[in-house]
Amino acid sequence: MSLQATSSQTIGPYLHIGLAWLVTDNLVGPGVTGEQVTVEGRVVDGDGVPVNDAAIEIWQANAHGRYAHPEDRSELPLEPAFKGFGRVLTDDHGGFRFTTIKPGRVPAPGGGLQAPHLNVTIFMRGLPKHLITRIYFPGDPANAGDAVLRRVPAERRETLVARPSAGRPAALEWNVVLQGSDETVFFEY
Numbered sequence: 001m002s003l004q005a006t007s008s009q010t011i012g013p014y015l016h017i018g019l020a021w022l023v024t025d026n027l028v029g030p031g032v033t034g035e036q037v038t039v040e041g042r043v044v045d046g047d048g049v050p051v052n053d054a055a056i057e058i059w060q061a062n063a064h065g066r067y068a069h070p071e072d073r074s075e076l077p078l079e080p081a082f083k084g085f086g087r088v089l090t091d092d093h094g095g096f097r098f099t100t101i102k103p104g105r106v107p108a109p110g111g112g113l114q115a116p117h118l119n120v121t122i123f124m125r126g127l128p129k130h131l132i133t134r135i136y137f138p139g140d141p142a143n144a145g146d147a148v149l150r151r152v153p154a155e156r157r158e159t160l161v162a163r164p165s166a167g168r169p170a171a172l173e174w175n176v177v178l179q180g181s182d183e184t185v186f187f188e189y
Helices: 015-022 141-145 147-151 154-159
Strands: 036-044 055-059 085-089 095-101 117-123 131-136 171-173
Touching: 055 095, 085 095, 141 147
Parallel strands: 036 171
Antiparallel strands: 036 095, 055 085, 055 117, 117 131
């Protein structure tokens, strides 16, 4: 009888096998209003090695600041063609890309409004629990007053703010670094 430990998997590496048919990389359908933007980037580990089997999900409000969810009962316009949810898988180089719209501002807990942002969930092999983070838009004046962003130490905020993509006017770059000195800020919910 052998007492040697056997390897185990926590969440995969089955994401490409089981979720590929559920990919939604373009959230902008006919009749959707708002500023269209493409977000592209890479997921890398602490050594800069690409993570080739991660799933990135985004959840966001529409351009008016309303979520396509029954609990959002605001009087803001609801756009039936915009669901506010997308899912992409990383490629062999850890790359991902999706097209959406810049969301409107949504209410902040305790009053006021949050800066426009995308809620991001990351799933990948080796993670017993998914990661939660956000993408903020570069140069948005509302970033300075966002209660969530203000809680992040100033020197780490840049990990949450996308950068304009060189040579592509409607594209943003946002990378996920899983650990190390440039680690992306992740939140506990």
